[in-house]
Each structure stands twice: as C-alpha cells, then as structure tokens.
Amino acid sequence: MSKIEKALNKARTAGLLKVVPPLEPSPQTEPATRAIVPHPEQHLISSDAIAQMREKALLGKNVLSENRIIYPEQAENATVRAFREIRTKILQKTRGANCTIMVTSVTGHGGCSFVAMNLGAAFAFDAGKTALLVDCNFRNPSLQTKLMPEKTRGLTDYLEHPEMNLAEIIHAVGIERLRLIPSGGRREIPAEYFTSARMKDLLDDITRRYAERFIILDAPPMTETADTRILAELCDYAVLVAPYGKVTESQISACAKVLGDKKLLGVILNNEPRPPRIQWRKIFLNPISVLWHNRTHRNATK
Amino acid sequence: MKLHPDQFISILTTEAFHHRKAVVAIFVVANLMTLTLGVLWPKAYTASTTILVEDKKIIQPLMQGAAVTTDVADRSRLARDVIFGRKIMNQILEDAGWLKNNPSPSEQEKIIDNLIRQTKITNTGRDLIKIEYKDGDPERAFKTTKRYAELFIAESLNAKAAESQAAFDFIDQQTEAYHAKLTKAEEQLKEFRSANLDARPGSDADIGTRLSALQLRIEQSTQDLQEAETKKKSIEKQLSGEAEVATVLSREGQYRARIGELQSQLETLRLNYHDTYPDIVRIKHQIEDLNEAIAEDRKQREEARAAGRVTIDDSVINNPMYQQLKRDLSQVQINIDTLTARIAEAKRELTMEVDLGKRVHTGEADLAELTRDYQVNRDIYQDLLRRRESARVSMNLDKEKQGLNIKIQEPAVLPLHPTGIRFIHFILGGIVLGIGIPLGLLYAKVEIDRRVNAGWMITEKCKLPLLAEVPHLWSPTELKTVMRGLTWQYLAIIATMLIVGAVGSMHVMKTFML
Numbered sequence: 001m002s003k004i005e006k007a008l009n010k011a012r013t014a015g016l017l018k019v020v021p022p023l024e025p026s027p028q029t030e031p032a033t034r035a036i037v038p039h040p041e042q043h044l045i046s047s048d049a050i051a052q053m054r055e056k057a058l059l060g061k062n063v064l065s066e067n068r069i070i071y072p073e074q075a076e077n078a079t080v081r082a083f084r085e086i087r088t089k090i091l092q093k094t095r096g097a098n099c100t101i102m103v104t105s106v107t108g109h110g111g112c113s114f115v116a117m118n119l120g121a122a123f124a125f126d127a128g129k130t131a132l133l134v135d136c137n138f139r140n141p142s143l144q145t146k147l148m149p150e151k152t153r154g155l156t157d158y159l160e161h162p163e164m165n166l167a168e169i170i171h172a173v174g175i176e177r178l179r180l181i182p183s184g185g186r187r188e189i190p191a192e193y194f195t196s197a198r199m200k201d202l203l204d205d206i207t208r209r210y211a212e213r214f215i216i217l218d219a220p221p222m223t224e225t226a227d228t229r230i231l232a233e234l235c236d237y238a239v240l241v242a243p244y245g246k247v248t249e250s251q252i253s254a255c256a257k258v259l260g261d262k263k264l265l266g267v268i269l270n271n272e273p274r275p276p277r278i279q280w281r282k283i284f285l286n287p288i289s290v291l292w293h294n295r296t297h298r299n300a301t302k
Numbered sequence: 303m304k305l306h307p308d309q310f311i312s313i314l315t316t317e318a319f320h321h322r323k324a325v326v327a328i329f330v331v332a333n334l335m336t337l338t339l340g341v342l343w344p345k346a347y348t349a350s351t352t353i354l355v356e357d358k359k360i361i362q363p364l365m366q367g368a369a370v371t372t373d374v375a376d377r378s379r380l381a382r383d384v385i386f387g388r389k390i391m392n393q394i395l396e397d398a399g400w401l402k403n404n405p406s407p408s409e410q411e412k413i414i415d416n417l418i419r420q421t422k423i424t425n426t427g428r429d430l431i432k433i434e435y436k437d438g439d440p441e442r443a444f445k446t447t448k449r450y451a452e453l454f455i456a457e458s459l460n461a462k463a464a465e466s467q468a469a470f471d472f473i474d475q476q477t478e479a480y481h482a483k484l485t486k487a488e489e490q491l492k493e494f495r496s497a498n499l500d501a502r503p504g505s506d507a508d509i510g511t512r513l514s515a516l517q518l519r520i521e522q523s524t525q526d527l528q529e530a531e532t533k534k535k536s537i538e539k540q541l542s543g544e545a546e547v548a549t550v551l552s553r554e555g556q557y558r559a560r561i562g563e564l565q566s567q568l569e570t571l572r573l574n575y576h577d578t579y580p581d582i583v584r585i586k587h588q589i590e591d592l593n594e595a596i597a598e599d600r601k602q603r604e605e606a607r608a609a610g611r612v613t614i615d616d617s618v619i620n621n622p623m624y625q626q627l628k629r630d631l632s633q634v635q636i637n638i639d640t641l642t643a644r645i646a647e648a649k650r651e652l653t654m655e656v657d658l659g660k661r662v663h664t665g666e667a668d669l670a671e672l673t674r675d676y677q678v679n680r681d682i683y684q685d686l687l688r689r690r691e692s693a694r695v696s697m698n699l700d701k702e703k704q705g706l707n708i709k710i711q712e713p714a715v716l717p718l719h720p721t722g723i724r725f726i727h728f729i730l731g732g733i734v735l736g737i738g739i740p741l742g743l744l745y746a747k748v749e750i751d752r753r754v755n756a757g758w759m760i761t762e763k764c765k766l767p768l769l770a771e772v773p774h775l776w777s778p779t780e781l782k783t784v785m786r787g788l789t790w791q792y793l794a795i796i797a798t799m800l801i802v803g804a805v806g807s808m809h810v811m812k813t814f815m816l
Contacts, residue, residue: 287789
C-alpha cells in the first residue's frame with residue numbers, strides 16, 4: 001500500500017476528503033437513481049464521475065467486520081493483504097485497464113461470493129477506481145442477501161424486461177465506489193439468461209461506460225453447473241477459488257482446464273484456518289476476565 | 303512429494319488450530335484415563351531368590367569314569383517342572399497362607415494357575431536359577447518365594463537320589479539276569495564236552511593225517527598188486543611154453559652118438575683099409591644095428607603117444623626151468639593175496655576215518671556256538687558287574703548328598719517397593735499420549751489427505767498460478783467465540799493438569815503413609 005493511498009484512507013475516514021457530501025439514506029427512488037447514473041452518451045471525466053457517485057449511507061466498520069467485508073483500515077490483517085495482493089496481480093495482468101472478471105469456485109460453499117465481494121472492495125479501496133459486483137449465482141444469490149437485505153430488482157428482471165433501464169439495477173451498497181447488480185428473482189435455468197444477447201450487451205455496456213470500473217461476476221461453482229462455462233465465455237478473465245482442505249488437486253486441474261490458460265488469472269486458496277491475531281496473553285494469564293468480559297459484553301449488546 | 307519442515311510445521315499448526323476442540327478433548331481424555339488406570343492399577347511386589355546348582359564338585363574328578371553324576375541340563379526348565387508340580391504347589395498353598403479361607407478345589411486350581419503365572423524362573427548364570435514371584439502382598443511374596451527355594455532344593459535332592467537308586471536297581475537286576483544266562487551256557491558247554499569226547503580241538507587235523515596215510519598205503523598196495531599180477535601173467539605165459547618134463551631122446555641120442563663115433567672110426571679106417579677089412583665090416587654092422595635100434599625106439603614112442611600114455615623111461619627127467627617157474631608163480635600168487643588183503647583192510651579203515659571226520663565237524667560247529675554264547679554272556683556279565691559297582695558308588699554319593707551341590711545363593715527378602723509400572727509412569731504416559739495422539743493423527747491427516755491445503759500444492763502439483771492464500775477473515779463475533787472457546791479449552795487443560803497433580807500427590811502420599 002502506497003503512502004499516498006494510506007494518507008487518502010486516513011483523510012477519508014477523518015472526513016476531510018469528502019468531495020461530495022453523502023446523501024440522506026433515502027430509499028432508492030427512480031428519479032434519484034436516474035440522476036446518479038449518467039447516460040452512456042455523457043462522457044464525463046472519470047475522476048469527476050467517481051466523485052459525483054452518490055453513495056448510500058456508508059456501512060460502519062463494525063457492520064463491515066461482522067459481514068466479513070474488508071476495509072482499508074484493516075491494513076495489518078492478513079486477509080486484507082491477500083486481497084490487495086490479488087488486486088495488484090490482476091492489475092499487472094490487465095495493465096491497469098478495466099475488465100470483467102468472473103469469480104468461480106471449484107465446489108459449492110467455497111467462499112466464491114466472499115472472494116468476489118472482497119475483491120470488489122479491494123478494487124474500491126483505491127479512490128481512482130470503482131468496482132461493480134454482478135451476482136450471477138441465481139440459485140444461491142448470497143451477495144444480494146448479504147449486501148442488499150431488502151428485495152430489489154436485479155439481473156434477472158433486467159434480462160426479462162427489455163424496457164428496463166440499466167440504472168434501475170445498479171445499487172449502491174454502502175461501501176464507497178462499490179456497486180452491485182443483484183441477481184434479482186431466483187431462477188432455475190440461468191443458462192438461458194447467460195446466452196442471451198441482452199446479457200452480452202449488458203456486460204459490454206457496463207465495461208465500456210467507465211474506464212476505471214472493474215466488473216466482478218460472482219458465478220456459480222464450476223463443479224455444480226455448466227452455466228459457469230457459458231458465463232466464462234462472456235468475461236475477460238476468470239479467478240478460481242479453491243476452498244482450503246475441501247478439493248483435490250485433480251479437481252482444481254480439471255476446472256482450470258475448462259477455463260483455459262488465457263482466461264484463468266489464477267487460483268485463490270480460500271479460507272485457510274490460520275490462527276487469528278488475538279490476545280493470547282490475556283487468555284493465558286487471565287482467562288476468567290476474558291469470559292467475564294464476554295459475558296458483560298453480550299449482556300450489553302442484548 | 304516431500305514437504306519442507308517449515309511448510310510441514312505451518313500446515314500442522316493450521317490443522318491443529320482447525321481441530322483444536324478435538325485436540326484438547328483427546329488431551330483431557332488421555333490424561334484422565336491414564337490417571338484412572340494408574341490409580342486402579344494393582345501394586346505388585348516382587349520377591350526373588352537365587353539358587354546355585356553345582357554338580358561339578360571335588361568328588362567328580364576322583365570318581366572319573368567310575369561314577370556317573372546325573373547331569374542337570376537346562377536347569378530353569380527342570381526347576382519349572384519341579385516347582386510347578388502339584389506336590390510343591392500344594393505345599394506352597396499351605397505354607398504361604400492361601401488356604402486360610404478354605405478354598406474349594408476349583409478355587410485352589412485357580413490360585414495355582416495364578417501362582418504359576420506370577421512366578422518367573424530363569425537361568426541367570428550357568429549354574430544359577432532365579433525364582434521371582436510377584437504378589438500384591440509383600441509378606442506373601444516373600445514367604446512364597448522362600449518356600450519355593452526350600453521345596454525346590456529338597457525335591458531336587460530327593461529326585462536325584464531316587465534316580466540313582468533306580469539306576470542301581472536296574473543294573474543290579476540286569477546283572478542277576480546275565481549271571482543266570484552265563485551259568486546256563488557253562489552247563490551246556492560241559493554237557494556237550496562230555497557227550498563228544500573226540501570232539502577235541504585239533505582232532506580234525508589228526509584225522510586228516512591218518513586219512514592221507516591210509517590213502518597213500520592203498521595206492522602203494524594197489525600199485526604193488528598190479529605189479530605182482532603182471533609178473534604172474536608173465537610167469538604163466540612162460541610156464542605154458544615149457545614141458546612139464548624134459549623128454550630127452552636119450553637112447554636115440556646115445557644111438558646117434560655111437561653112430562657118429564662109429565662113423566668117424568669107419569672114416570679113419572677107410573683111410574687105411576679096404577672095405578673088406580674086418581674092422582670096417584664090423585663097424586658097418588654095428589652102425590646098421592644101431593639104426594635099427596633107433597627105428598625100433600621111434601616106433602615104440604609113436605605107439606605110446608598114440609595110446610596117450612607117457613612113457614617114462616630111463617631117459618625122462620624133470621624140467622628144471624619149469625620147476626623154477628612154478629616156484630616163482632606160487633611166490634607171486636602169495637604176494638597178490640597178501641596185497642589184496644592189505645588193500646581191503648586199508649579201505650575199511652579209510653571209511654571209518656571218514657565217518658569219524660564227519661562226526662567231528664558237526665560237533666565242532668555246536669561247540670563253537672556254545673563257546674560263543676558263553677563268551678558273550680561272560681563279557682556282558684563282567685561289564686555289568688563293574689557297572690553295578692559304579693552305580694552303587696553313585697547311589698551312595700547321592701545318599702550322602704555329595705553328587706549335586708544345591709544351595710540358596712541369595713535368599714528371598716521382604717520386598718519394600720512395588721515393582722512393575724509405577725504411578726508416575728501412568729502420569730507421564732498420559733501427558734505423552736495426550737500430546738502424541740493428536741500430533742500423530744494430525745500428521746497422518748496431513749500425510750494421507752490428498753486435498754489441497756497449501757498454496758504450493760497448486761503451484762507445484764497443478765502447475766497453476768496462485769493468486770493468493772486467503773486466510774479466514776474473522777468477524778468480531780467469530781473472534782469472540784474463538785477467544786471464549788480457546789479460553790475454555792485452556793481452562794480444561796489447566797483443570798486436567800490440576801486434577802492429575804492433585805490425585806497424583808494424594809496417591810503418592812497414601813503410598814508413603816502405608
């Protein structure tokens with residue numbers, strides 16, 4: 001992390017660098033969304049556009065931590081470091097240009113959504129870049145449930161209703177420079193949607209609109225459905241998530257072969273159960289206080 | 303693929319943290335179980351005694367070859383057989399106080415089985431037997447071990463004496479049997495000798511000499527006989543050619559001789575005188591007369607011959623040649639008769655001798671057999687006699703307790719400290735197991751598990767680029783749970799150690815109080 005970036009983060013958290021004051025946490029009304037998403041014809045300078053992005057009320061650190069979403073202040077956290085590393089590697093590969101990256105897992109419950117979300121968050125750390133998450137996992141739309149608890153329109157609605165505007169499905173999630181296209185309604189046959197021309201148009205559209213916007217697709221696990229392959233065709237790159245201690249080398253190799261060397265950016269070994277940084281000394285020297293503190297804390301939260 | 307040690311340790315710690323509950327549970331369970339086992343484990347006291355069995359003594363070189371000392375090979379096996387015999391075991395039951403509660407026979411059997419299991423008999427040296435006995439009661443362990451040694455020694459000595467006695471008895475019996483056999487053989491030999499007097503050793507050679515002499519005589523006589531017969535034939539041939547009497551024609555001869563004389567006178571006279579001379583005429587007349595006389599004689603002889611009578615006249619005389627031959631013939635005849643008689647006699651003697659020879663041969667075979675029997679029996683009997691004396695000495699040795707020196711080298715003492723696995727071993731074992739089992743299981747999991755749990759497996763085995771290894775992102779709630787969990791686990795370990803320490807010290811104190 002560069003010094004500049006650190007300084008920016010610090011300033012941002014201190015509230016010194018607010019170019020645009022955050023809007024009231026108003027419900028997503030149609031005119032408002034229309035207003036924040038510029039029309040494709042309007043080619044604004046990127047930094048201005050980013051600065052003008054209207055954000056929902058930002059989520060607090062506690063909420064982010066609870067939802068296992070990284071934020072820049074966790075600089076010393078190993079997970080945050082890992083995501084920064086991934087981001088750097090991707091940027092090296094794309095030479096800084098934006099792209100569509102599909103994140104898929106070898107098996108179900110492999111932490112694919114976790115990786116996609118945090119990868120998006122990592123891209124959004126940088127004040128000069130934005131990220132757009134697209135939840136393509138129709139069967140198990142975990143991004144939507146985590147980031148947008150309320151029912152909103154999403155990808156399926158957009159694909160099913162040609163008259164719908166793109167701006168209607170791009171939502172702010174309370175994290176700076178991070179947007180989400182939720183999956184929308186639950187659908188059983190995603191292949192039809194992925195093969196449609198509208199889907200291709202959509203991806204082209206969102207990629208081309210802003211040069212700093214990185215599109216991250218949360219795809220279903222590879223071994224559970226063939227839809228992922230179709231989706232991979234539409235994307236520039238793919239990232240394969242291998243959950244720690246759950247898949248074999250041959251499974252990973254098979255998935256990598258399907259994705260192909262050109263598309264595959266690399267494999268992420270996810271959810272390594274490394275011991276966390278905790279107060280071991282406190283546990284060893286004063287275990288009762290740990291339990292007592294926890295109890296009082298729990299009572300307080302109640 | 304071989305893991306680097308640091309890679310291995312990192313995987314191991316990660317896995318240990320992942321399975322921390324199981325690790326702690328195994329630690330606690332292993333410690334508590336071994337503690338329980340240690341408390342419940344019966345204490346055992348071992349008493350041991352060493353017995354020196356020495357059969358190479360000063361007496362042995364002295365009695366070399368004469369007395370055979372019984373050899374005690376594999377003493378521990380022997381000792382085991384002796385000690386675990388019913389006789390000694392029953393004695394032990396009685397002496398060591400097992401029969402206080404009047405156990406039933408089947409219970410006694412069980413006690414004996416248990417005693418045998420708890421008793422260890424080993425050969426510690428060439429001549430040393432070590433008897434060890436383990437029991438929960440130190441007093442009883444001591445008593446039992448002591449009695450084992452005493453009873454074993456007594457039994458060994460008795461057994462040895464009995465063995466020598468049995469050996470002596472056997473040899474004695476055999477000696478008697480051979481004595482009887484030898485006497486019988488001698489008797490048979492005597493009977494045979496008296497029955498066959500000529501069956502002496504060497505009579506065979508005498509008969510042979512006699513036989514050859516007789517055969518020589520027969521041959522000689524036969525030759526003489528043939529000679530005599532040839533002579534006889536020759537004489538008879540000569541005799542047939544000779545006249546019985548020499549019928550000399552004497553008268554005619556005389557006549558012819560006269561005629562001759564007269565003729566010569568005539569011839570002489572005729573030289574001087576004429577035929578008319580008176581002398582000549584007279585001589586002529588005389589010659590004529592003589593011729594006439596010859597004719598007359600011849601005529602008579604012819605007649606006599608024709609009549610078949612011998613005319614013996616004055617001129618017949620006996621033929622001396624004939625006489626001579628006749629004498630010779632009779633001489634030869636006598637000779638032949640003598641020889642014939644001699645040959646017959648010799649042949650008769652020969653037949654007798656041959657018969658005798660046959661008899662002698664048969665007798666000799668019988669004699670040889672009898673003699674052999676006698677000799678064999680005599681040898682064995684003499685040998686047995688010697689052996690019996692050796693056995694008698696051996697038996698006396700054992701009776702005097704001189705053959706086998708068996709004594710208690712190291713007497714049994716009252717054991718003060720229990721033996722076997724001690725309480726501290728259980729405690730240490732619990733800690734070792736508590737750490738070792740989880741470690742082993744984790745190691746096995748890492749070794750066996752083919753699933754990917756390290757970044758290098760992706761880069762090196764799958765040959766794929768690795769973007770990053772993303773550690774689990776702990777949410778604050780999760781962290782608190784982990785903290786609490788770890789605290790509880792830590793407390794569990796502390797509690798286990800405290801329990802182990804407390805129970806252990808109590809146990810040790812109890813042991814010391816006792």
